[in-house]
Amino acid sequence: MRVAVCGLGRMGSAFAAALVGDGHEVAVWNRTPARVDGARTAATPGDAAREAQAVVIVVFDGRAAEEVLFGGAGVAPGAAPGTLVVNATTLSPDESRALARRAASAGLRYLEAPVLGSVPAVRRGALHVLTGGAQEDAADAEPVLRAWSHAGRRQHVGPVGSASALKLVANLALGTTVAALHDAVRLGRALDLDREDVLDVLQNGVCGPLVARKRERLSQGDYGDADFTLAALAKDLALAASAADAPLVMAEAAGALIARAAEHDGHLDVAAMGQA
Amino acid sequence: MRVAVCGLGRMGSAFAAALVGDGHEVAVWNRTPARVDGARTAATPGDAAREAQAVVIVVFDGRAAEEVLFGGAGVAPGAAPGTLVVNATTLSPDESRALARRAASAGLRYLEAPVLGSVPAVRRGALHVLTGGAQEDAADAEPVLRAWSHAGRRQHVGPVGSASALKLVANLALGTTVAALHDAVRLGRALDLDREDVLDVLQNGVCGPLVARKRERLSQGDYGDADFTLAALAKDLALAASAADAPLVMAEAAGALIARAAEHDGHLDVAAMGQA
Incomplete structure (x- = not known):
């Protein structure tokens, strides 16, 4: 073809x-x-x-x-x-x-x-x-x-629109999970926990697939050569927040957090939100 | 013993x-x-x-x-x-x-x-x-x-305190993921998506373990006989938010959302946040 x-x-x-x-x-x-x-x-x-x-x-x-x-x-x-x-x-x-x-x-x-x-x-x-x-x-x-x-x-x-809608739902979940990872590693650091212990617990938990997929980046602090950039995720969260008929507080909070990080370097992989 | x-x-x-x-x-x-x-x-x-x-x-x-x-x-x-x-x-x-x-x-x-x-x-x-x-x-x-x-x-x-700290990190991740599920199903409903399609996409995604564990409840709308209650999760999120040395915006947003739901019926399972 x-x-x-x-x-x-x-x-x-x-x-x-x-x-x-x-x-x-x-x-x-x-x-x-x-x-x-x-x-x-x-x-x-x-x-x-x-x-x-x-x-x-x-x-x-x-x-x-x-x-x-x-x-x-x-x-x-x-x-x-x-x-x-x-x-x-x-x-x-x-x-x-x-x-x-x-x-x-x-x-x-x-x-x-x-x-x-x-x-x-x-x-x-x-x-x-x-x-x-x-x-x-x-x-x-x-x-x-x-x-x-x-x-x-x-x-x-x-019909046209339905697949875009489902994709937005998936990326809303990705964005909120990335932002949740951010909070979790911050809390772990504030409480003087070992970073690898924190990552282990998160990887075994409800947002495990994200941590598993990003574990090498998170353990090595390497967020370059992005699989998915902060800028793209910030854009998707803004789309999700504006597509709903009522406020989506988690999508909005995650969107604000990730957009702020993307202003510094939007080309980094989304795992960069898990820096501590 | x-x-x-x-x-x-x-x-x-x-x-x-x-x-x-x-x-x-x-x-x-x-x-x-x-x-x-x-x-x-x-x-x-x-x-x-x-x-x-x-x-x-x-x-x-x-x-x-x-x-x-x-x-x-x-x-x-x-x-x-x-x-x-x-x-x-x-x-x-x-x-x-x-x-x-x-x-x-x-x-x-x-x-x-x-x-x-x-x-x-x-x-x-x-x-x-x-x-x-x-x-x-x-x-x-x-x-x-x-x-x-x-x-x-x-x-x-x-030492004493370290295990409690790590548990708070885990429950912060649980709470934010539960709240993210709430937003995701709301967005799916606002966009006229089939609820099972939405749950499928979420289950295959970064917060899949939560959806997998709660899928039966979510598909059947059964949130009684809780494995973990809204009231307990709201309490843990408040502990997490107050234990950090800087604002945890996701934990706070999730905490507010879940606490409001818990005021209606705190005995429901946390999966009740995934009602649409």
């Missing part, structure tokens, strides 16, 4: 490499120069989308996705009618629905496909993928999605 | 039953009438402690523990000199150290032994027990503690 990937952050690069590995004909574009072995490097999103049957978009936020899709040299002006857009960016449901409407007006098909998990899961083909949109579009995206997720890990949630 | 158990809530009753099962000679006392098969029912803590070699205390909070130990008909006036007090109540480190000092003045030995886990873990003998105090006292408590925890599940943390 001819596939374009727009956005070559850690996830986009891993997506493109997996597609190349599956034998697809891949074109890639990134805002700043970047390349992927075995893929054609395009100068614009529109150029990447030219001749593509599916265009994968995985960028920072809704605004960036809008620019990639509908900017002057964007996907919409470059792609053939009926091209399938697979948007893996984390968006609010409203943002995703707005992009879908505009894509339809431009003659494109639109599937939202946010993912749960990170680069190692892409490499194992075990990423959890949530899809929202037409069933037919999800079926047509299957050759693309199976490059990073096996069938048991793909869940069609419902 | 002759053991007294003061406090017959769910944990205390399970402790006493496990001690009876291990062949100990057990006396029990509770604030309101309650009994345990195979154990002698005592009228006062002092009566329970008479002739006991070890006195296990597992009550709601520091104030209750103080009354059980040092009240007019308490353990201190009733117990023989050198009796080992094993306090499994969740306390602040300061509260525990104050009780230890007063116990020493009264000629008693004092070991703090808060636990991680709930009644099912007691029954399996797989409770995680943290001990703080003299190494010798922890060794002497071993015949008692092994009734509900095997050797791999016992951790001597340090």
Whole structure:
């Protein structure tokens, strides 16, 4: 299949490499120069989308996705009618629905496909993928999605917006847990506890999966080469807090805490909240 | 061994039953009438402690523990000199150290032994027990503690106060995770998501162990016959928030949220925060 990937952050690069590995004909574009072995490097999103049957978009936020899709040299002006857009960016449901409407007006098909998990899961083909949109579009995206997720890990949630909604719920839980880790290690330090004892207790407890996944970073104090950045998590918590119909006090408290940390260095991995 | 158990809530009753099962000679006392098969029912803590070699205390909070130990008909006036007090109540480190000092003045030995886990873990003998105090006292408590925890599940943390501190860290993580679950299911409902989809995503995520443990309650809306009550968790979060040297915003937000729910019905299981 001819596939374009727009956005070559850690996830986009891993997506493109997996597609190349599956034998697809891949074109890639990134805002700043970047390349992927075995893929054609395009100068614009529109150029990447030219001749593509599916265009994968995985960028920072809704605004960036809008620019990639509908900017002057964007996907919409470059792609053939009926091209399938697979948007893996984390968006609010409203943002995703707005992009879908505009894509339809431009003659494109639109599937939202946010993912749960990170680069190692892409490499194992075990990423959890949530899809929202037409069933037919999800079926047509299957050759693309199976490059990073096996069938048991793909869940069609419902219409456009529903998968974005479920992704927001998951990232709300991630954000509040990261912020809770922050408080827990601070309390441990204030009470003169051994940091490894604290991490052990947390790893064996209700937020164990986060600590287990981040344990090496937390024990070594290494928060660079992020799997998921503070800036991205702060953005997702703001989306979650504003998407609810009543105040979400934990999401708001976590969002404020993480946004403040992201102002210092938003490129750090979210595990940096567990510094003491 | 002759053991007294003061406090017959769910944990205390399970402790006493496990001690009876291990062949100990057990006396029990509770604030309101309650009994345990195979154990002698005592009228006062002092009566329970008479002739006991070890006195296990597992009550709601520091104030209750103080009354059980040092009240007019308490353990201190009733117990023989050198009796080992094993306090499994969740306390602040300061509260525990104050009780230890007063116990020493009264000629008693004092070991703090808060636990991680709930009644099912007691029954399996797989409770995680943290001990703080003299190494010798922890060794002497071993015949008692092994009734509900095997050797791999016992951790001597340090002097009195250290085990209470580590327990507070664990319960801070529990409380913030419970409150995060509250926000996540609220967001899911606001976004019209299927509740089981939401619970699935949460169960597969960073706070999965809590959702897994509470899934049956959450899916069935059954929060009675609590494993751990809202009132107890609210109390622990207040202890955690006040034990730190800087504001713990997540612990405070979670504490306020859970305390408000506890005002309605503090006897419900903490999973009730996941109602939508």
